[in-house]
Amino acid sequence: MKRTFVVLSLVFISAIVWTQNLVVGSYNVRYENEGDKKNGNGWEQRAPVQIDLINFYSFDVLGTQEVLYGQLNDLLLGLPDYNYVGVGRDDGKTKGEFAPIFYKEERIQHLDSGHFWLSEESAYPNKGWDAVLPRICTWAHFKDRKTKKKFWFFNLHMDHVGVVARRESAKLVLDKIQAMCKKEPVILTGDFNVDQTHESYDVLHDSGVFQDSFETAKVRYALNGTFNAFDVNLKTNSRIDHVFVSPTFTVERYGVLTDTYRSKTEDKGKVHAGDFPKEVSFEKYQVRLPSDHFPIYVELKYNK
Numbered sequence: 261m262k263r264t265f266v267v268l269s270l271v272f273i274s275a276i277v278w279t280q281n282l283v284v285g286s287y288n289v290r291y292e293n294e295g296d297k298k299n300g301n302g303w304e305q306r307a308p309v310q311i312d313l314i315n316f317y318s319f320d321v322l323g324t325q326e327v328l329y330g331q332l333n334d335l336l337l338g339l340p341d342y343n344y345v346g347v348g349r350d351d352g353k354t355k356g357e358f359a360p361i362f363y364k365e366e367r368i369q370h371l372d373s374g375h376f377w378l379s380e381e382s383a384y385p386n387k388g389w390d391a392v393l394p395r396i397c398t399w400a401h402f403k404d405r406k407t408k409k410k411f412w413f414f415n416l417h418m419d420h421v422g423v424v425a426r427r428e429s430a431k432l433v434l435d436k437i438q439a440m441c442k443k444e445p446v447i448l449t450g451d452f453n454v455d456q457t458h459e460s461y462d463v464l465h466d467s468g469v470f471q472d473s474f475e476t477a478k479v480r481y482a483l484n485g486t487f488n489a490f491d492v493n494l495k496t497n498s499r500i501d502h503v504f505v506s507p508t509f510t511v512e513r514y515g516v517l518t519d520t521y522r523s524k525t526e527d528k529g530k531v532h533a534g535d536f537p538k539e540v541s542f543e544k545y546q547v548r549l550p551s552d553h554f555p556i557y558v559e560l561k562y563n564k
């Protein structure tokens with residue numbers, strides 16, 4: 261009887277510890293545009309898949325990129341447990357792409373939030389250095405309702421062309437974080453538009469402020485890099501989306517979520533395959549991806 265009680269107690273304690281872990285992620289959802297729609301990757305068919313994905317993996321906090329205002333409203337409609345912080349990069353209100361941070365209100369308490377532009381003049385909408393577009397970083401100060409821990413969350417989308425802009429943006433973000441966050445836990449997510457071999461990645465990776473959750477995870481499930489170009493047959497080791505965390509966290513699990521969905525084709529009719537019973541049949545569908553980026557899933561534990 262005593263042994264049974266001990267075993268049950270350990271199981272109960274393990275369950276409590278697991279539920280206290282923080283699930284975070286990064287997801288470039290791909291902006292809505294006519295070109296994608298013509299190629300069969302329209303937002304109207306991708307949005308429900310992304311919504312189901314986010315709900316299923318149950319992120320506590322998720323940094324997203326390339327979210328236009330209409331897409332933001334679509335996501336919020338399908339994610340009733342979530343709220344968000346963020347503004348459009350073109351006017352600081354609703355125009356242009358957002359880099360919004362979604363957070364689950366039952367778990368996460370919003371304390372403060374804001375944003376700045378990745379530029380020499382970070383207080384208002386403008387392009388920095390050799391960037392071809394305005395780029396923005398969204399930040400939030402949160403409190404975990406379960407653990408009572410406070411932490412900071414930064415989310416960004418760096419320029420896809422400007423080499424100087426990416427390097428200087430990394431330095432800017434690092435300076436802002438060190439000035440704002442002191443010694444509190446910090447999470448930095450985003451589409452950095454460089455992989456793990458580039459200089460602007462090193463600015464953050466070698467800073468002593470962050471660890472790359474991919475590298476330090478106890479359990480890693482990453483069968484591909486994070487960019488897919490809407491092609492299910494491409495393979496890369498490059499990770500241009502990253503989740504950096506301060507050493508105040510232990511990274512329990514890291515995953516690149518390569519989920520796909522199916523769309524109907526003109527080739528109709530039932531197809532039989534293999535030695536399955538005859539009542540098991542298939543229809544011809546096309547494999548598709550919900551975005552041209554794969555989302556990252558990271559499970560964190562607070563260090564004592």
